[in-house]
Amino acid sequence: MPKIVNHEERKKQIAQATWRVILKSGMEGASVRNIAKEGGFSLGALRHYFSTQEELLVYAMNLVKDQARERINEILITDLPPKEKVLRLLLEIVPTNKQTLVEMEVWFAFTFHFRNKKGVYDPKHDGIYEGIKRIITFMDNEKLLKNGIDKDIEAEKLYAIIDGIALHAFLEKERLNKERIVQVLTSYLDSIFI
Amino acid sequence: MPKIVNHEERKKQIAQATWRVILKSGMEGASVRNIAKEGGFSLGALRHYFSTQEELLVYAMNLVKDQARERINEILITDLPPKEKVLRLLLEIVPTNKQTLVEMEVWFAFTFHFRNKKGVYDPKHDGIYEGIKRIITFMDNEKLLKNGIDKDIEAEKLYAIIDGIALHAFLEKERLNKERIVQVLTSYLDSIFI
Numbered sequence: 001m002p003k004i005v006n007h008e009e010r011k012k013q014i015a016q017a018t019w020r021v022i023l024k025s026g027m028e029g030a031s032v033r034n035i036a037k038e039g040g041f042s043l044g045a046l047r048h049y050f051s052t053q054e055e056l057l058v059y060a061m062n063l064v065k066d067q068a069r070e071r072i073n074e075i076l077i078t079d080l081p082p083k084e085k086v087l088r089l090l091l092e093i094v095p096t097n098k099q100t101l102v103e104m105e106v107w108f109a110f111t112f113h114f115r116n117k118k119g120v121y122d123p124k125h126d127g128i129y130e131g132i133k134r135i136i137t138f139m140d141n142e143k144l145l146k147n148g149i150d151k152d153i154e155a156e157k158l159y160a161i162i163d164g165i166a167l168h169a170f171l172e173k174e175r176l177n178k179e180r181i182v183q184v185l186t187s188y189l190d191s192i193f194i
Numbered sequence: 195m196p197k198i199v200n201h202e203e204r205k206k207q208i209a210q211a212t213w214r215v216i217l218k219s220g221m222e223g224a225s226v227r228n229i230a231k232e233g234g235f236s237l238g239a240l241r242h243y244f245s246t247q248e249e250l251l252v253y254a255m256n257l258v259k260d261q262a263r264e265r266i267n268e269i270l271i272t273d274l275p276p277k278e279k280v281l282r283l284l285l286e287i288v289p290t291n292k293q294t295l296v297e298m299e300v301w302f303a304f305t306f307h308f309r310n311k312k313g314v315y316d317p318k319h320d321g322i323y324e325g326i327k328r329i330i331t332f333m334d335n336e337k338l339l340k341n342g343i344d345k346d347i348e349a350e351k352l353y354a355i356i357d358g359i360a361l362h363a364f365l366e367k368e369r370l371n372k373e374r375i376v377q378v379l380t381s382y383l384d385s386i387f388i
Contacts, residue, residue: 112302160358161355162358168353
């Protein structure tokens with residue numbers, strides 16, 4: 001029987017090899033050659049799927065976003081009470097386990113690499129700020145926001161809390177463990193939700 | 195008259211040339227050769243003050259901290275009302291002007307460069323978390339904290355807000371301008387202070 005190659009699966013494997021290289025040696029080590037070596041692919045195979053290094057890097061970064069989005073969508077369709085649902089959603093985008101720590105590491109590496117390169121990949125638009133604004137609107141529609149809450153300012157504040165926690169959990173994973181992250185987020189959510 | 199060289203002044207000039215190189219081309223461009231060229235120093239002059247590249251980088255990073263600390267000390271000795279003093283202190287450590295934006299850029303570059311190198315420079319201990327804990331204790335001593343505030347959790351939350359704002363102001367300086375930062379911080383401080 002002829003060997004059947006699942007192209008999407010192969011591209012994912014290449015992206016995963018890219019993450020491992022970034023974890024080991026940062027973006028400066030993420031050459032096509034190093035990525036091929038890490039994943040056990042030939043240079044030719046890599047070039048078959050990605051014609052430039054940048055195309056590969058952008059694909060690898062978008063896969064991080066897609067994974068997070070999938071986990072978030074799974075939570076959205078559950079029957080959890082609104083407050084618990086919001087907490088669970090937020091916990092998917094801060095590093096609380098090995099998987100999300102890797103995503104955070106890759107996200108930071110990409111952000112610094114691409115932040116001054118216009119038109120290639122915009123790390124500012126990872127969807128987190130938009131998602132947080134939607135969460136606040138959702139809680140408002142459910143009549144669960146306290147009186148006098150400025151939705152615009154609270155969205156900016158929660159966005160800062162999320163990325164601040166992400167940065168600190170990434171730098172100090174022992175101190176800022178999942179239990180402590182849950183405490184901080186719960187305390188914040190209690191301050192704006194009924 | 196013989197030329198009098200102020201050694202501290204000269205070291206500062208070298209550190210400032212280091213920041214400029216980092217701003218232009220990141221840590222990967224911060225070679226002793228590039229720094230000498232940027233500042234108009236000879237390689238020999240640089241080596242006279244710093245025997246290794248790492249020694250120079252750590253000095254340049256510590257100078258960022260010293261500058262921030264000086265500005266903070268100036269605010270601490272003012273007669274401002276406690277709440278206003280706290281807001282002014284916090285505004286010195288998030289990027290609201292060209293000077294603090296440069297500091298943030300250099301701080302992030304150093305953080306990523308040194309974060310896995312033990313014993314050289316610890317970006318986790320930049321003093322911001324300690325400073326925030328002191329601010330909360332100060333407000334508690336002044337009897338200005340609301341009832342039922344968990345000081346430990348609020349310190350962690352404010353620390354996240356500060357570094358989250360720093361990260362976002364650094365990535366999106368147009369959107370997150372000083373006026374908006376003041377609004378977010380004031381809203382947070384109002385939630386814990388009487």
